[in-house]
Amino acid sequence: MVDSPSEHHGSNVNFSFLHAADLHLGSPLLGLSVKDPEIARRFATASREAFRALIDRAISAKVAFAVIAGDIYDGEWKDNTVGLFFNREISRLTREGVPVYIIKGNHDAESVVTKTVPKPDGVTVFGTRKAETHRIEHLKVAVHGWSYEDRATAADFSLSYPAAVPGWFNIGVLHSSCEGKSAHATYAPCSVQELSSHEYQYWALGHIHEHKVLSRDPWIVYPGNLQGRSVRECGAKGAVIVEVRDGEVRAVERAIVDSARWAAITVDVSSLTTETEVTAAVRKEAESTIADLGERLLALRVTLTGETSLHDRLRAAASTLRDEVQAVLHHVHEDTWLEKLEVRTSAPLEPQERALGGLDPIAMLAGLTDDIELRQSAGEIVGTLLEKLPQSFSEVPELNDIDMLMAEARSLVVARATAGKAV
Template sequence: MRFIHAADIHLDSPLTGLSAYPDAPAQMLRSATRDAFTKLVNEAIDLQVDFVVIAGDLYDGGWKDHNTGIFFCREMGRLKKAGIRAYVKFGNHDAESEMTKKLVLPDNVYTFESRKAHTFVIDGLKVALHGRSFKDAATTENLAQTYPDPLPGMFNIGVLHTALGVHSTHANYAPCTIDELHAKGYQYWALGHVHEYQVWQGASTIVFPGNLQGRHIRETGPRGAVLVTADETGVQKVERLFVDVLRWHAVNVDAAPCNSMAEVVHAINKELEAVLASTPSGMPSAVRITISGKTPVHGELFGMEAQLRAEVLASAAALGADRLWIEKVKTATTASDEPDAIRARGDALADLQAFFEDAQGDPEFLASLKTDLMALVAKAPLELQNAVPYFRDIRNGELAKLVGGVRPGLMSQLARME
């Protein structure tokens, strides 16, 4: 038999990070999670799988637009016509959703109740699916402990929404351990909640399929579900099914060999070409570019993020037209000139550096600087305040950090101008 295991659909969750840009693919950002789910249903029908398991977070929290639920029912109707059942466990985001409580789903959709763990049996396949939905979003009970013993002679699947105690970046809902799941005696654990693909083999096969569609720059790379092939002896194969419709990439560009902004842009172009080459034809990519390294061009880049982004946007338009979208361009370079080299010059530039070094430890100067700069911060528009990290340092009174951060770039730029 074969089944698809998916999780963390987050239907109609917005993709974030691109919508502020006038060149962003607005319609694609709005419909990406739906489009990915439609592709998943297409795969299920084309592959003629026996059933589909959704391990939580079908919806995206407190959404009240029933069009989201109507869309899900329509896609489940397509599965019903193909003779495919779906088994759905509600996770922490579903527990907050109005649709979870009110919509009547097609009769090929089986949902796990939240009062206690229970089992669905597919007699013809000798499959038993055990699960328990979240009643409350912040479910901190170990739900796995409440799951029933495996049914003899059956292929037992545990459907569980959990951080598994190994993912500090995810809320530790329904906590349990890998050893605990192996000890349960099920052949397969269909997990959800963690958005990264992971597999553990052993007494059981334990799988996080990841989410269907990356929604922001922290969810880079291919996304989708898994296709599981099994027989009476157990799991034979776990294959990834990629159904994402827009892919996020975090690209680091080493500016150490560069001697001008033009060379930096050329290096970025090469990385963008690599992104296009590694992405399926026709799939758009959202890219964050971080320029790093100890480089002589640090001074030229200092304060030039807007100009640099314009250069990169032009490059992306020439390379990829509708396939490349620049989420952000960040500079994280450091000056290649050492402070000792400038200090040894004994000229005005060395005097300026000495002033900066003294200023970092001068409380009176820093207090005066904060007073002057707060007038600028107070008048700056909100989007500028959010875009410039130094503004947060000014508000927090971390002026020594600001002076220390500005010094290398300014000194490098002045040295180049000289």
């Protein structure tokens, strides 16, 4: 729980509300190749289980209302199943007298999701023509929002949001890329300065799949997505519950509800001499990652790195090694599943290969993959390229894995350098 600065903002009614975003119901999990069909099914239903858990959490917390800042769905439905599921679960809130306020994001814009099912009483979906304000009279809360009409939205919606209602607690609901660069495509970009100028007490943002607090005066918050969908979305996922006392935000508490989790570990095997030592090192590295998992499923990517004499054996026995790594992961936690095993080791270079005109390419390139500025620049270049490609390319894990791309670039440079020396 995080305490906010103390500043009075009108209403003296005390309440809490739920802020969620990016549910992506109906989204497939990407990059997971589990042989057991039952385990694959459990991963596939993770987003639904997370949403059920979120409704349970909201009811137990006795929230006064809920705000969903876009991307309830992942796109057009194949059938009405996903829409019926959402309406059934959200009705659990409305039956408790908890109103729900929704904006449509780029994934569930009116031009994308055309199928509908009747929404329950107590659910308000903001329009697409302009920013609207809906008031919760007994709480003196004004909720301002604007839904996407089209998926590709480059305009800054926030510029047209109305002025704050004086003496009320004002919430802006916006699906947007707010400042800073990320792996997500840029939609409805805005700035912290612009949002702050509206004098709202809280901005409920959506679109970025990480929990971020961009400002505490006013509060500008991304809750992150509800459920990780690939190894690009590692760590705990959920929403936030916001506590309001005497017209000001007193706390923003994360509500972690994911039912499956993704993680990635890297194991340096350069000092190891046997496959048994490799699997033991993987187990040791995995233990800390698995420590707070609870009863959740975990999809774990394991990457082996380092210059090692085991290189050829590790690559030749990749299938057997995968099974051995999976076995040691189950020794630690029964529901940890190997998402992918990547062998990015290299064979030791001969002395003559290292000395290229007095230069050592291995030493020269050492540490480059840990250079923060270089990684940021590489990420920006990849992000720019992906924005120019069809949407489906942005979901390919290999095209978004900076570690892998930089490691391959390093290997290519070394290979070219040593080939040049041979000539």
